[in-house]
Amino acid sequence: MTTLPQFRFNEQALDASPAALGPLRSSTDALDDRGELHQRMALDGYLFLPGLLDRDQVQAARTSSLERLAEQDLFLPGQPLDEALLKPGVHMRSAQSVPLDNPPLFDLLYGSHMIEFYESFLGGPVRPLDYTWFRAKTPTQDSATKPHCDIVYMGRGTENLYTSWTPLGDIPYEMGGLLVLEKSHLNEELKRTYGQTDVDVYCENEGDAAEIIGRARAANRALTREEMDSIRWSTDGVYSHDPTAVRTELGGRWLTAEFQMSDVLIFSMHTLHCSHDNQTRHLRISTDSRYQLASEPIDPRWIGDDPPGNGIHAKRGTIC
Ligand SMILES: O=C(O)CCC(=O)C(=O)O
Secondary structure, three states: OOOOOOOEEOOEEOOOOOOOEEEOOEOHHHOOOHHHHHHHHHHHOEEEEOOOOOHHHHHHHHHHHHHHHHOOOOEOOOOOHHHOEEOOOOOOOEOOOOOOOOHHHHHHHHOHHHHHHHHHHHOOOEEEOOOOEEEEEOOOOOOOOOOEOHHHOOOOOOOOEEEEEEEOOOEOHHHOEEEEEOOHHHOHHHHHOHHHOOOOEEEOOOOOHHHHHHHHHHOOOOOOHHHHHHOOEOOOOOOOOOHHHHHHHHOOOEEEOOEOOOOEEEEEOOOOEEEEOOOOOEOEEEEEEEEEEOOOOOOHHHOOOOOOOOOHHHOEEEOO
16 A cells, blocks of 8 residues: 555544555465465455456446436436436435345346355355345445444354455545454454344343333334333444544554455454445445355344344343
């Protein structure tokens, strides 16, 4: 990394000194060496695979996704769709309707290149989770994703589960992108504490939590914001709201790259990550999708035609 723009996280400057920020190591050279890929995943907690996907296929998925987003009236009229040039004032972090009934995106994420990679890496038939997270990041306050590990969201199946973060467009530094905290997956204390939490677990012996959940479940409805706030949860999901404080506490650098269409960043359930601000007027789009061996236990929240996700039926009580 030579000349870097000022990285920001929710409008706060991030330290871009070499001690604080570094490049992701590419593992394209090891694609044919499963043993080496496993060693790198064990050592680094991620595999950065520039060019793993077919660029034309990514372009097709980008176009079909932008077409769906354009229906939401986000973009400046009269501009090429591919520019994804935002109208002033649009605020967005995700767009979960975009992956639904979107064959080019489905083919990209669950078709040959990605699945062949995972079959080789995991050594057997692969089962992706059925839920696709679609990120759509505008240059507005509170759009960047806060530091977290995926285990707290999808830890009810095997831990031998991996996230693919797939940019649907070229992402220069100014547009933000994913940051991985170096060696965070090896932090045993983090794994024993935050890593044991589950975003859908609540303290059933505190206040009216059990009654509130019971009522909502009986009515088959989501919790209201007020109900959510009145319950003590195992975690709110994020590890911290401040990537600088996280680095000071846990050590390591934030690692990133200027991502290109066709790159994939794969990481483990215990790898701490976040994203940084999109500082352009163009929408940044990407997906996160997840893969495991078909033979291993799977988190029921994320499978099926209409996965229940973090809905009312996923909530579990515990004695705190
Ligand atoms: O794209 C982002 O901002 C966050 C992605 C993420 O958190 C993930 O892939 O687990």
